[in-house]
Amino acid sequence: MTTTTTKTMGRRRGAAAIGAALLFLATASLGAHANTDSNDVTALNVFYTTMNHPPQLKNWVSQNGDPCGQSWQGITCSGSRVTAINLPGMSLNGTLGYNMNLLTALVQLDMSNNYLGGSDIPYNLPPNLEKLNLAGNHFTGTTPYSISQMVALKDLNLAHNQLSTISDMFNQLTNLTTMDISFNTFSGNIPQSFNSITSLKTLYLQNNQFSGTIDVLANLPLTDLNVANNQFTGWVPDKLKKIRSLQTTGNSFSNGPAPPPPPATNPTPTPTPTPQRPALPSSNDNNGPSNSGSKHSKLQGGAIAGIVICLLVLGAMFAFFVIKRKSWKLSRGQDPEQKEPLSPLASGFKRKRHCL
Ligand SMILES: *[C@@H]1O[C@H](CO)[C@@H](O)[C@H](O)[C@H]1NC(C)=O
Numbered sequence: 001m002t003t004t005t006t007k008t009m010g011r012r013r014g015a016a017a018i019g020a021a022l023l024f025l026a027t028a029s030l031g032a033h034a035n036t037d038s039n040d041v042t043a044l045n046v047f048y049t050t051m052n053h054p055p056q057l058k059n060w061v062s063q064n065g066d067p068c069g070q071s072w073q074g075i076t077c078s079g080s081r082v083t084a085i086n087l088p089g090m091s092l093n094g095t096l097g098y099n100m101n102l103l104t105a106l107v108q109l110d111m112s113n114n115y116l117g118g119s120d121i122p123y124n125l126p127p128n129l130e131k132l133n134l135a136g137n138h139f140t141g142t143t144p145y146s147i148s149q150m151v152a153l154k155d156l157n158l159a160h161n162q163l164s165t166i167s168d169m170f171n172q173l174t175n176l177t178t179m180d181i182s183f184n185t186f187s188g189n190i191p192q193s194f195n196s197i198t199s200l201k202t203l204y205l206q207n208n209q210f211s212g213t214i215d216v217l218a219n220l221p222l223t224d225l226n227v228a229n230n231q232f233t234g235w236v237p238d239k240l241k242k243i244r245s246l247q248t249t250g251n252s253f254s255n256g257p258a259p260p261p262p263p264a265t266n267p268t269p270t271p272t273p274t275p276q277r278p279a280l281p282s283s284n285d286n287n288g289p290s291n292s293g294s295k296h297s298k299l300q301g302g303a304i305a306g307i308v309i310c311l312l313v314l315g316a317m318f319a320f321f322v323i324k325r326k327s328w329k330l331s332r333g334q335d336p337e338q339k340e341p342l343s344p345l346a347s348g349f350k351r352k353r354h355c356l
């Protein structure tokens with residue numbers, strides 16, 4: 001045997017050993033361990049427990065198990081991660097799990113039309129949800145802080161619960177397109193951060209006890225808005241009146257044209273179409289009231305015109321004075337150029353200051 005063949009055989013043996021090890025590891029992970037990510041399993045075990053072990057959920061268990069590999073009812077997976085939980089109308093009671101924040105791959109959570117709640121929504125919700133539907137349950141209290149961190153959220157439905165307080169939590173929810181929080185007991189003003197929901201197309205606030213104005217909604221791209229049966233006051237903003245599907249009945253809105261919004265709350269002032277007075281470049285015009293937005297330039301133009309007219313008048317007076325003086329001096333036999341013509345200039349300056 002040459003040293004070359006020995007080396008080659010050695011390499012082959014090494015490669016075979018590595019291959020066997022990999023195969024063993026793969027088999028072991030398939031066999032001994034479940035398909036599902038262990039954090040996802042933990043969260044679903046707890047959830048099953050907090051729902052009081054509902055027997056109607058096929059294949060669910062409260063210890064271990066394999067949600068993806070054993071096709072737990074209502075569970076959708078991608079690879080080893082749980083991506084959706086869809087269990088609407090399953091007569092489930094109890095509440096959500098307290099560690100659902102472990103479900104980091106979950107994009108859809110639909111638990112609508114069950115009997116969950118009787119308490120606040122647990123605050124550790126899955127952080128990367130695009131769709132959260134807890135409508136038609138018995139949740140009470142305040143909307144959880146974790147919703148404010150769901151930057152990917154597109155569809156939020158908390159309708160038909162007994163929620164009473166909505167946090168000012170929408171600053172980061174710029175992808176949210178549909179929100180239904182109707183038929184709760186929300187009161188007070190619409191939170192100011194609603195104006196950050198720049199993708200919002202559909203908004204249902206009906207049948208709560210919201211009060212104040214709905215002005216904060218004016219610049220949202222809404223195509224479907226229902227604010228009926230609240231305690232709103234003020235005017236429905238003109239922009240919102242153009243919405244195809246708009247419901248505002250059952251409030252205390254004022255009728256007639258809305259007053260112009262105060263400048264402080266109107267970030268995009270539209271030019272006010274005030275009738276223009278005839279623009280006369282008169283020096284007397286300076287102190288007159290100016291209605292137009294170009295007040296400054298108008299005032300400046302007036303001042304310049306006034307100065308020009310003053311100078312022209314002074315020039316004419318000066319010329320007249322000099323000519324008069326010349327002819328007077330000539331008539332008295334004096335040289336008109338002997339004395340400096342300062343006095344008329346000085347008096348002219350005095351007059352000019354007066355003029356201004
Ligand atoms: C809650 O659900 C469980 C499982 O479905 C059921 O056994 C139990 O009676 C329900 N409890 C109430 C108060 O409805």
Ligand SMILES: *[C@@H]1O[C@H](CO)[C@@H](O)[C@H](O)[C@H]1NC(C)=O
Binds near residue numbers: 152153175
């Ligand atoms: C918001 O939506 C856009 C378009 O669908 C998407 O590209 C983006 O990733 C989303 N943002 C987040 C934080 O998910």
